[in-house]
Amino acid sequence: MERHIDQELKALNQDILRMGALAEEAIYRSVEALKNRDPQEARNVIDNDSQIDRLELDVDEHCVDLIARFQPMAKDLRFIATGMKINAELERIADIAVDIAQRTLELVEKPLLKPLVDIPRLAAVAQNMVKLSIDAFVQGDIALAKQVLSSDAQADQLRNAIQKELVDNYMVKDGATAPRAVQLLLIARFLERICDHTTNIAEDVIYMVQAEVVRHHPERLEGQN
């Protein structure tokens, strides 16, 4: 028999999926704006962020409200607490898309420094990690969460390659490229930070699923107090 709280938890899942979709879209659009040198699209990303901020507050409030009304048992409580953390991570991810859009607005005012290859590749990795980490949460799937953690090495590698190319092949050789190269370098680091947020989500999911195992054995908890 389905409990009333199960419906509420499903609704929370939907909220997190929606936050995840909005965050993914913000990343995608910010990097499209960069690739296409499209200031209007960059401004759209910046403008849309307030919608994501509001949704974050709603989801957060909803979580506290759920706990207050249902006084859920350990497993459900851990799920809601993890949902609150992931909600905050997704809001931060969307904020980073705004950072990318702001760098883009500065870059489109100047001539193109170089064709972008690795930055869109890193953006695709970041977007995929957002998607995987949210799926890991919604399905409570440790294997998916571990996939996120193992993708992070690829993100680090791409970020380092981008940084090295910009420093060695542009800034060092021709100091005049530095103002633009620094913006691209920051964008690469923003994307890699998005990946770091998804590893936070993945770690929270693993902890949620594993803590659940502990919490099925309350005697272990008693020993801790």
Added chain:
Amino acid sequence: MERHIDQELKALNQDILRMGALAEEAIYRSVEALKNRDPQEARNVIDNDSQIDRLELDVDEHCVDLIARFQPMAKDLRFIATGMKINAELERIADIAVDIAQRTLELVEKPLLKPLVDIPRLAAVAQNMVKLSIDAFVQGDIALAKQVLSSDAQADQLRNAIQKELVDNYMVKDGATAPRAVQLLLIARFLERICDHTTNIAEDVIYMVQAEVVRHHPERLEGQN
């Protein structure tokens, strides 16, 4: 009469104060290592991070446990939920001190680029914002939280001044300085990100104190469901 949960909430306050002190210390030591070109101190910051990571998990577990055992009412629940978020922010702040220590290890291998003036100044702002934001939480003090938010402009300004100086006066004039100048630029951005985390904490505190006002009027909540 003091309720049993009040003792537990005081203990949570102590935990957050301890996390805050550790995070502040990590910032201070990472910037001392940079200023004194001291690789051993940088390595200490990196090594100490696992202690902060463990404390974060303990505090988090303790919060969930508190909710499960006491089924606290709205005000206490919001306090605990905010404590969980702040705990996560403080762990991230300590991670950024590790980032600074890692950049420092690379910088000490090369000749000094320039005497550091604004970076230690920005570090002092960041440390003070950490302290203020934690005090705001522990005392539930909106005025302190607002002080954190208004300090952020100063941090942004310092970060921008540092970035502009490094790009205009070093990288553009002499490309050979770029590898070191980029490391310093990243350190300035790390410090400014620490400030951003403290504004997250301040916003959480304001939301906690204000939501409390709403929650003293349960009829308003009923209307939301």
